């Protein structure tokens with residue numbers, strides 16, 4: 086793509102509806118042996134109710150850290166995060182996370198893994214089974230109820246993970262590179278599956294990935310992080326209609342947008358890299 090065709094990163098969009106997730110000046114630091122490591126540096130982000138936002142950025146930029154902060158798993162060194170009107174101060178049932186490594190309980194069957202959170206929440210058995218059964222249909226796991234995690238492929242495990250995250254009916258789904266351990270073909274089919282599930286449940290979603298094609302295919306909006314400490318360097322509204330067939334990924338428009346975002350991500354350098362050779 087020529088420099089002339091490069092468009093300026095678009096500005097934040099007008100919100101479609103109310104703001105579901107509000108991040109104001111979020112900072113996160115770690116105490117390392119060598120001193121304090123600033124991982125996230127003053128991020129502002131509003132995510133609308135039902136919006137699908139993807140975050141891309143270089144490896145080590147602070148994407149996972151930011152997502153963990155959204156879940157309340159790491160404390161903020163500054164700023165604040167609110168879900169609806171509530172400021173969060175730890176994990177809660179309003180948010181659920183899906184990680185890259187399907188953290189399933191190996192001694193529990195598929196259906197019992199999906200229902201596990203409901204069990205912890207003290208929901209009655211009838212309700213647990215009904216909810217789990219619905220989610221198994223939604224995530225394409227019908228017929229696998231009694232399988233154990235070690236009998237499942239990577240893609241199937243991630244389906245269980247997604248079903249499990251949805252079980253408590255969270256308002257916000259947080260996903261940290263959930264498909265990056267999968268082969269290319271399975272990853273594509275899981276991307277399409279995720280869109281179907283998201284569309285059926287109308288959840289607000291924040292999806293972290295270093296794969297730009299995945300971000301463009303899935304999201305309403307793609308946010309690019311700088312190198313660590315993470316700040317927002319650019320964002321793009323993704324204009325494609327939904328539902329999005331997988332063939333969309335091979336279209337000229339999709340590829341051009343990937344290229345444009347990739348140019349921005351590739352230019353991100355850590356401060357010590359930028360000045361050196």
Ligand code: ADP
Nearest residue numbers: 115117122124143144145146147148149150313
């Ligand atoms: P990404 O997900 O974008 O690859 P991370 O959020 O995992 O990046 O990490 C951001 C930075 O924070 C990295 O430099 C990483 O080494 C550092 N980091 C992550 N976790 C810890 C930790 N528990 N203690 C100290 N530093 C950490």
Ligand code: MG
Nearest residue numbers: 148149150261
């Ligand atoms: Mg990460």
